Amino acid sequence: MRSNIFIVTNLQDKKLNEIKSFNKEDWSSAYKNVEKELTKEPLIISKGENIKDLNGTLLRNGPGILERGGQWVHHPFDGDGMITSIKFENGQPFLTNRFVKTKGYLEEEKINKFIYRGVFGTQKKGGFLNNALDLKFKNIANTHVVKLGDEVLALWEAAGPHALNPESLDTIGLTTLKGVLKPNEAFSAHPKIDLNSNASPELLVTFGVQTGPKSTIRLMEFNNAGENPGELLIDRKDTFNGFAFLHDFAITTNWAIFLQNAIDFNPLPFVMGKKGAAQCLKSNPNKKAKFFIIPRESGLFRGQPSLIIDAPEGFVFHHVNAYEKDSKIILDSIFYDDFPSVGPDENFRDIDFNKYPEGKLKRSTIDLKKKTSELETISEQCCEFAAVNPKNLGLKATFSWMASTSQKLGNAPLQAIKKINFNSKEEISWSAGPSGFVSEPIMVPSEKSTNEDEGFLFILLWNGERRGSDLVILDAKDLKELAVYELPISIPHGLHGSWVKN
Numbered sequence: 001m002r003s004n005i006f007i008v009t010n011l012q013d014k015k016l017n018e019i020k021s022f023n024k025e026d027w028s029s030a031y032k033n034v035e036k037e038l039t040k041e042p043l044i045i046s047k048g049e050n051i052k053d054l055n056g057t058l059l060r061n062g063p064g065i066l067e068r069g070g071q072w073v074h075h076p077f078d079g080d081g082m083i084t085s086i087k088f089e090n091g092q093p094f095l096t097n098r099f100v101k102t103k104g105y106l107e108e109e110k111i112n113k114f115i116y117r118g119v120f121g122t123q124k125k126g127g128f129l130n131n132a133l134d135l136k137f138k139n140i141a142n143t144h145v146v147k148l149g150d151e152v153l154a155l156w157e158a159a160g161p162h163a164l165n166p167e168s169l170d171t172i173g174l175t176t177l178k179g180v181l182k183p184n185e186a187f188s189a190h191p192k193i194d195l196n197s198n199a200s201p202e203l204l205v206t207f208g209v210q211t212g213p214k215s216t217i218r219l220m221e222f223n224n225a226g227e228n229p230g231e232l233l234i235d236r237k238d239t240f241n242g243f244a245f246l247h248d249f250a251i252t253t254n255w256a257i258f259l260q261n262a263i264d265f266n267p268l269p270f271v272m273g274k275k276g277a278a279q280c281l282k283s284n285p286n287k288k289a290k291f292f293i294i295p296r297e298s299g300l301f302r303g304q305p306s307l308i309i310d311a312p313e314g315f316v317f318h319h320v321n322a323y324e325k326d327s328k329i330i331l332d333s334i335f336y337d338d339f340p341s342v343g344p345d346e347n348f349r350d351i352d353f354n355k356y357p358e359g360k361l362k363r364s365t366i367d368l369k370k371k372t373s374e375l376e377t378i379s380e381q382c383c384e385f386a387a388v389n390p391k392n393l394g395l396k397a398t399f400s401w402m403a404s405t406s407q408k409l410g411n412a413p414l415q416a417i418k419k420i421n422f423n424s425k426e427e428i429s430w431s432a433g434p435s436g437f438v439s440e441p442i443m444v445p446s447e448k449s450t451n452e453d454e455g456f457l458f459i460l461l462w463n464g465e466r467r468g469s470d471l472v473i474l475d476a477k478d479l480k481e482l483a484v485y486e487l488p489i490s491i492p493h494g495l496h497g498s499w500v501k502n
């Protein structure tokens with residue numbers, strides 16, 4: 001039986017050591033192609049009870065094709081995007097899933113063979129000679145899924161978004177967002193929904209990067225409520241020196257914050273067909289990481305120039321949240337000691353977790369007056385995919401929820417969900433170990449919630465014991481398991497998702 005262990009801080013060390021081990025096959029068995037597309041399939045509860053009055057739709061994206069004709073992708077991030085929607089109607093969930101029918105997906109599906117190289121190292125068959133000088137990318141639309149206006153968008157940061165029908169998830173096609181984007185313009189996979197702006201009750205704030213010897217960040221703020229949802233309200237461009245690799249960012253009421261890691265991009269092995277583009281990123285110990293801090297045009301410092309401030313060492317994919325305190329910005333992020341890349345000779349389904357750096361929750365305090373930053377570790381435990389209550393995004397939050405390892409130190413698969421209280425430093429955890437593996441928890445406040453931690457956490461879980469996917473709903477306050485549904489499709493370990501109103 002899968003044991004769900006509820007741990008309070010004081011008991012943590014002992015219990016966590018007990019559940020330290022995991023079976024790598026239980027974990028890697030999640031990596032297989034999604035076999036079918038379903039439409040509004042009712043989910044049957046296997047534990048707990050339906051949550052009465054729950055209405056809304058959980059959307060989630062992640063790689064759904066990992067192998068074609070016996071050839072595996074080199075890294076799961078190269079897998080074609082597959083969207084899952086789980087729509088709750090008065091507590092009863094219904095599942096719909098669709099592959100994003102990108103140009104590359106359709107071409108490769110026809111002949112069941114990879115004909116594009118992947119950014120994370122997937123090569124066409126035929127060795128480096130067949131890959132050299134082929135710099136074409138497949139827009140795989142596999143990273144995030146959000147609703148903007150009346151469109152659901154499947155996102156992949158290096159190219160334009162794909163629009164999907166919100167109900168059927170059928171692919172409409174690449175969209176320019178009513179002419180806002182140039183065809184296939186880069187559009188980040190990490191938009192932020194700001195519920196606290198004066199400009200609109202709901203803003204979708206996002207960016208695109210045009211990179212090269214100089215990099216330009218285009219910061220866009222879309223109205224996402226009331227009349228004209230989807231309308232671009234704010235558009236600003238800032239140019240910085242150097243190659244920029246920016247996966248995520250953070251916002252406060254007045255600022256958009258970017259962390260430019262101290263990495264170099266050497267395109268030669270990619271051009272020569274030996275490595276994927278992302279495998280050509282390398283930390284440069286002689287370089288200094290930088291914060292690019294851009295005033296939001298919806299805020300107090302509109303029209304002012306952006307700031308560049310030295311940032312702490314380390315590599316960041318994801319930020320948790322940021323807020324302003326006097327003339328400082330407090331920014332929480334998941335830091336790695338180095339850029340974790342799967343080398344050309346490694347098999348991602350059999351990686352040695354000990355060889356890779358683990359993510360740790362750290363807090364940067366950025367002083368906008370003195371132009372300095374300081375870093376403090378909040379927790380040593382390996383974690384990823386951390387979030388705050390969406391109502392607190394950009395403001396001070398007391399709580400954060402995240403996926404973490406079950407063990408307290410070192411790297412391992414993510415098997416637990418952890419809640420941290422930033423004020424008291426108290427942590428509680430729910431573990432799916434030893435054979436369950438978690439993904440990004442999506443925090444949804446309950447309808448009339450007044451407390452920050454009142455709501456639900458939605459987690460797609462890989463159940464290694466039955467080799468299938470479960471949807472788990474936890475109480476955000478105490479991480480108590482409220483409902484578990486066994487899903488009728490198996491979904492590989494995935495990426496990001498969101499919650500939208502029905």
Ligand code: CO
Pocket residue numbers: 190247248317318496
């Ligand atoms: Co991400």
